Amino acid sequence: MSQDIDSNWNPLTLIILIIVTLTILIGGFFLLQTMQNQKILMTLTAVTWGLGSVALLFFVLNAIAESMPRKVRSVSVAVVFAGPAVLMLLWALVMPTLRSLRLSFADANGNGFVFLDNYKFAFTDPIMLESFRNNLLWMIFGTSFCVIMGLIIAVLADKSRSEKVFKSLIFMPMAVSFVGAGVIWKFIYNYKGEGINITEIGLLNAIVTSLGGEAQAWLLMPFWNNFFLIIIMVWLQTGYGMVIMSSAIKGIPEEINEAAKVDGANAFTIFFKITIPYIMPTIITVTTTILIFSLKLFDIVRVMTGGNFGTNVIANEFYLRQFTYGHSGQASAIAVVLLVVIVPVLAYNLKEFRGREVLK
Amino acid sequence: MKAKTKTIDVKKSTAGRVLIGVTLVIIVLAWTIPTFGVFVTSFRDPKDIYASGWWSVLPHKDLVKSDEFELPADMDPNIPIELEGVTAEFQEWREGIEVSEGRTLRWYGNKRSRKIEVFEEKWIGFGANLTMQNYRDVLSGGTIDFTDADGNKITRQGNNFSDAILNSIAVSIPATIIPILIAAFAAYAFAWMEFPGRKPLFIMVVALLVVPLQIALIPVLRDFTRWGITGTFMCMWMAHTGFGLPLAVYLLYNYISTLPRDIFESAYLDGATPFVTFVRLVLPLSIPALASFAIFQFLWVWNDYLVALVFLGDKNRVVTSALAAMIGEKGQDWHLLTSGAFMSMIIPLAVFFGLQRFFVRGLMAGSVKG
Numbered sequence: 001m002s003q004d005i006d007s008n009w010n011p012l013t014l015i016i017l018i019i020v021t022l023t024i025l026i027g028g029f030f031l032l033q034t035m036q037n038q039k040i041l042m043t044l045t046a047v048t049w050g051l052g053s054v055a056l057l058f059f060v061l062n063a064i065a066e067s068m069p070r071k072v073r074s075v076s077v078a079v080v081f082a083g084p085a086v087l088m089l090l091w092a093l094v095m096p097t098l099r100s101l102r103l104s105f106a107d108a109n110g111n112g113f114v115f116l117d118n119y120k121f122a123f124t125d126p127i128m129l130e131s132f133r134n135n136l137l138w139m140i141f142g143t144s145f146c147v148i149m150g151l152i153i154a155v156l157a158d159k160s161r162s163e164k165v166f167k168s169l170i171f172m173p174m175a176v177s178f179v180g181a182g183v184i185w186k187f188i189y190n191y192k193g194e195g196i197n198i199t200e201i202g203l204l205n206a207i208v209t210s211l212g213g214e215a216q217a218w219l220l221m222p223f224w225n226n227f228f229l230i231i232i233m234v235w236l237q238t239g240y241g242m243v244i245m246s247s248a249i250k251g252i253p254e255e256i257n258e259a260a261k262v263d264g265a266n267a268f269t270i271f272f273k274i275t276i277p278y279i280m281p282t283i284i285t286v287t288t289t290i291l292i293f294s295l296k297l298f299d300i301v302r303v304m305t306g307g308n309f310g311t312n313v314i315a316n317e318f319y320l321r322q323f324t325y326g327h328s329g330q331a332s333a334i335a336v337v338l339l340v341v342i343v344p345v346l347a348y349n350l351k352e353f354r355g356r357e358v359l360k
Numbered sequence: 361m362k363a364k365t366k367t368i369d370v371k372k373s374t375a376g377r378v379l380i381g382v383t384l385v386i387i388v389l390a391w392t393i394p395t396f397g398v399f400v401t402s403f404r405d406p407k408d409i410y411a412s413g414w415w416s417v418l419p420h421k422d423l424v425k426s427d428e429f430e431l432p433a434d435m436d437p438n439i440p441i442e443l444e445g446v447t448a449e450f451q452e453w454r455e456g457i458e459v460s461e462g463r464t465l466r467w468y469g470n471k472r473s474r475k476i477e478v479f480e481e482k483w484i485g486f487g488a489n490l491t492m493q494n495y496r497d498v499l500s501g502g503t504i505d506f507t508d509a510d511g512n513k514i515t516r517q518g519n520n521f522s523d524a525i526l527n528s529i530a531v532s533i534p535a536t537i538i539p540i541l542i543a544a545f546a547a548y549a550f551a552w553m554e555f556p557g558r559k560p561l562f563i564m565v566v567a568l569l570v571v572p573l574q575i576a577l578i579p580v581l582r583d584f585t586r587w588g589i590t591g592t593f594m595c596m597w598m599a600h601t602g603f604g605l606p607l608a609v610y611l612l613y614n615y616i617s618t619l620p621r622d623i624f625e626s627a628y629l630d631g632a633t634p635f636v637t638f639v640r641l642v643l644p645l646s647i648p649a650l651a652s653f654a655i656f657q658f659l660w661v662w663n664d665y666l667v668a669l670v671f672l673g674d675k676n677r678v679v680t681s682a683l684a685a686m687i688g689e690k691g692q693d694w695h696l697l698t699s700g701a702f703m704s705m706i707i708p709l710a711v712f713f714g715l716q717r718f719f720v721r722g723l724m725a726g727s728v729k730g
Binding site for chain 2: 029033039040043046050051054055058059062066075077078079080081082084085086088089091093094095096097099100103110153156157159160162166168171172173174175176177178179180182184185186187188190199200201202235238243267296299302303315319322323331332334335336338339342343346347
């Protein structure tokens with residue numbers, strides 16, 4: 001585009017600009033290291049330096065590109081525009097995927113070649129089998145609860161006058177971190193132990209004891225504790241499904257519902273014969289998204305039980321293998337398994353997604 | 361059409377509407393009570409938290425200690441004891457017996473104490489004992505003291521949440537804006553510039569949407585360790601930028617490629633360079649898309665735990681790792697855990713309620729994130 005415009009950069013300005021930029025880039029980094037004791041100043045400096053140097057870098061690179069000979073100028077400018085993103089992606093995702101693939105065939109320290117040992121571990125070790133079973137529970141029960149609850153709430157809220165308030169409150173947990181949600185639910189499941197005149201301060205045990213039952217250590221109950229963790233995910237993710245399905249329900253032409261009502265259809269017939277078939281593509285998108293989410297789930301288990309008491313999941317075992325046992329080969333093999341399972345689901349989701357209009 | 365359906369809805373059976381309303385209220389209560397409980401607890405005195413559930417701040421009828429008296433020293437606690445007309449074993453007295461309407465007697469402590477506490481049923485909870493001390497404690501980095509339910513003085517090392525919040529800000533703001541800036545430049549190039557390899561590179565971006573984060577963690581960590589920058593803000597910016605870019609480029613491309621061609625042609629005729637066109641035209645016109653992605657990415661980075669855990673470790677802890685560490689160290693210090701949890705939620709909740717519309721849009725678009 002710019003081949004007709006002459007460079008307005010004189011070489012001296014350009015050189016000074018480059019030197020100033022490099023000084024800021026490198027100087028800022030070391031300046032930050034000296035500020036450990038003045039937190040507020042450090043935060044402000046970090047933000048300004050981080051944003052400033054990226055903006056400056058683009059400005060300088062563009063200036064260099066604009067000073068190129070006309071023949072290559074427009075390509076150089078394009079390289080400056082697209083280059084940083086492409087380089088970042090190569091470094092952060094493309095190369096790591098290949099490196100993880102190689103590591104998954106190497107020993108604990110990433111050396112040598114151990115053939116399929118790490119994959120044998122990933123598919124046969126008892127702890128991995130337990131993780132697979134639990135992830136399956138998360139995928140089946142977590143996903144279906146999220147989708148069904150989200151759908152029910154979306155349909156009911158659609159008929160209510162205070163729709164916005166209801167939806168907003170159900171959606172709110174989406175803004176909360178999994179660690180924060182962990183505190184919220186640990187408090188619900190809190191168990192004080194046995195003894196005389198103990199007041200349970202956890203809501204679930206208080207309800208159980210007030211109904212005449214006995215207080216339980218919910219998170220230590222083998223097998224069933226998985227479901228107490230899954231409830232947390234349902235609490236977090238239902239809002240997501242609800243919001244997306246709700247907007248799909250709003251897209252159903254009124255004429256169809258009207259015609260059904262005239263023909264004498266009741267609310268249930270309309271729900272099963274019109275609403276669900278009409279928004280089926282959206283339901284599938286939501287389901288696959290939550291499926292992938294539950295497959296990669298890490299934070300909830302990490303914070304609530306650390307994967308103990310029979311609640312381990314694949315992503316937590318990945319973390320444990322790498323950082324607790326220091327075995328990058330086994331950890332990489334788990335990551336590769338995760339990638340292989342996720343790719344087809346996500347690829348399908350993406351294909352559906354591309355047909356939709358985005359951000360307009 | 362919309363107005364017509366509203367009138368039909370109003371005419372519909374009121375019973376049905378009430379049923380829907382009640383169901384929704386029950387669901388919403390179930391959804392909000394967990395957060396509400398933590399919110400209330402964060403303002404309660406530590407002593408009260410261990411002694412009673414948070415719901416006891418709500419007005420309710422409960423046994424309240426009104427008096428206590430000592431039994432004579434010659435009384436044998438090993439035989440049935442008679443008090444105010446009721447005879448029972450020590451063990452039963454220890455659990456408490458209602459001797460008359462609304463009056464319960466309870467043996468305090470072991471057999472040697474000989475102390476009897478009198479409880480009466482009363483309406484309480486109007487004057488809950490609320491405090492901001494928990495928040496002051498959790499923000500502090502020094503030592504903190506509190507009294508537990510049994511009256512023991514406990515001293516703990518604070519978790520320094522004020523630093524964690526500053527660290528989170530220092531991580532989140534650049535980790536939100538840097539990927540947007542880089543992605544916007546790239547999206548513009550992919551949409552409106554000619555250069556070799558444009559199509560395959562864009563396909564690569566789309567393909568990377570499906571790569572799960574876990575696969576990149578170990579190699580990227582190895583790079584950071586080799587360069588000696590683990591634990592710095594810069595490595596968090598780089599990691600979040602790399603992991604956030606595919607989605608950012610993809611979404612911004614979708615938006616920028618639909619901008620009308622005319623504006624670029626007239627800018628070109630006016631002699632604007634691509635850089636000027638980008639800064640003066642493309643960025644301002646893309647604000648809706650930039651805002652949606654910004655909110656999505658900000659909440660994602662702020663709430664992220666895995667990336668922070670791996671790349672920051674114990675240095676420069678962000679709120680999620682500070683809170684997670686606190687769960688590990690202080691599992692039963694609920695006054696600190698609850699106020700810490702709320703400190704970590706304030707900013708995302710403010711962003712959420714203030715900019716919900718943009719967030720929903722970003723989320724719907726971001727549902728393919730890998």
